[in-house]
Amino acid sequence: MSIVLVGGGHAHLKCLLDIRKKPLPNQNIYLISPDRYQYYSGMFSGYTEGLYSIDEIRIDLKDMSEKAGVTFIEDKITEVSVTEKTLLTKAGTSISFSVVSFDTGSFIEGPSSFKDYLVQIKPNYLFANKIKEYRNVEFPVVVGGGASGVEIALAITAWREKNGYPTNVTLITSSKLLPSSSSKASTLIKEIAVRKGLSVIEDDSVGEMNESHVITQNGTSLPHSQVLWLTGPSPSGIFKKSSLPCDQNGFLLTEKTLQAKGLPFIFGAGDCMTLEAFPDLPKNGVYAVRQAELLWNNIIGYLNGDVCSTFTPQRHFLSLLSTGNKKALLQYGRFTIHNKFAWMLKNKIDTDYMKKFQN
Template sequence: MKTIILVGGGHSHLHCVKKIDPKEEKVKWILISPSRYQYYSGMFSGYTEGIYSLEETRIDLKNLCESSGCEFVERTVLSIDPDQQHLLTDKGDIFTYDFVSFDIGSRNDSMEIEGLHEHNLAIKPNYRFPEQIEKLHNCRRTVFIGGGAASIEMALSLKAWKMDKGYGDHSVVVVHSSPLLEKAGSFSSKKMTGAALSKGIELHQGRVTKIEGARLHTDEDEILDYDEVIFLGGPKAPPLFGSSVLPTDEKGFLLVNSYLQSVAYPNVFGTGDCATSQDFPDLPKNGVTAVRQGPVLWRNLTGAAAGKKIVPFEPQKRYLAIMSLGNKQGFLTYGSFSLVSG
């Protein structure tokens, strides 16, 4: 019997768990995740604004695994030995696999900003999200670092919640070194900037260089006070791969080929934010990519276990994205096209 271990409860792995046949006797499936619950990042903004309840934003991995005949293990994988095919967890367990797949997401931190690690309100791993949002709700001055979709959407959702609850005197600040939504083009960037300002978001352009005490410093010689600061300036690699012999890209993400396999160990797979495709290095690290990788991962894991043909992942060139502006308003982007609705 082959053993396939899924590390992390991300989009691609959820697809695989749902496809497992409980009657299948040739493969033993194990899902290892640090939390029983997997939170859906696409609903983070709605939860922040108070639109969704906590239960609506999460999946019970243990129950899902039980219904599929997959073993669920609530652990954090600390290291991997791909030569011995061993995984070591935070509880000292050692798991042996024939095939392993990683879908563990990324982290919201940056070692490039002095002092950030000591003060950053980390929302990843995403099971930490609910308790951190409660802190933001109670915070009088919140500073978000980053000009991408995750940062500006969270800022807008938090501002909407505060306005609805009568906390109009609480400030929500976004510090960004490049134009907002720069990758969506100048037209969308200008439109989002106008929307953010109209909603009461404070925008400060500059690169954060240091965080000291309750003050944030930028390369524009600006000093901003804060009560809570949260870095959402793009995904950062999880430390797991950097401490292993698995090949990574220059930023520390697991390097995979078009079949979602490690470029050096074909029985090691990776999807979602934690991996970089050697063939498509600019592939966005977002939920859209991870969802589309799910069916390919399933086919390749089961195919590899059975000694059958595997298939390459072919990313789409453009994709539709809808961000929340708060108050049930949406900001739609498709390539360089954008539209405000609601």
């Protein structure tokens, strides 16, 4: 009997803690990740701005696995055979499983014609090195006006200001900034961005790109030194390729129990999957952390023939978006405020979260 955890995302980190607390005898448990470290995206903006060191934003998966009695395999899953219950890896190994769980996150896929000019920051172990190189380029251009695009564009701006570089960062978005937030939050973040010297191009999108310039649909031409593409999440190709149940975009389709539709021995959590009952749920770390609470119990429950618990997303969640220089925008429901306290709260939540996995 083998339980295979694929990817070191939020839910699998919690599984490792659960296993360490209550080891499971007579089970071989594996964790497979293409990198020994898992990097925490909640602290990406702080890292970009120079507030955190690399060791503060990453978790040692090999060390955590060893402490839990789990075998760590540094490799990447490329395909699943449902009939044979095996996983194929990039290194060419075949791994058998009784239960497999995917927490492999999402990707960011810009248009293929722009591929040569985009900075690749996903999977998340690429982020730290790539952003370090990118934050001091001559003409930084970020695409995407959602939380991650805004946060990283502001963090690059703050880092450049502190380190004597021109704050000539441009953010291009096809909507208003923070389109999923209230109009009050969108207006406020725009004011903050403009005050900090970030040039914001709203309601426009990238039409063309060559090695030196971006040309928007509305005809604005700007120089770039590669483009940081931070639009919405894209799926990994594994699920479709393996003919697993998928939503229309190729994310693994799961029941509320986090079990793949019709395949109860396959679990999924976090960005890599879509819950059939909540297809429009945004993909962010907040839900991945919540799903983590029930994933391991459900895996054990399934193996013991028990009924699995169901996941219901919270209606509102606290959103804290760092805006640079230790200030943050706090949103909860329709409540919005921007101040230093919000950043202190974000810093406390993020550092407390990391401490759970770093000792």
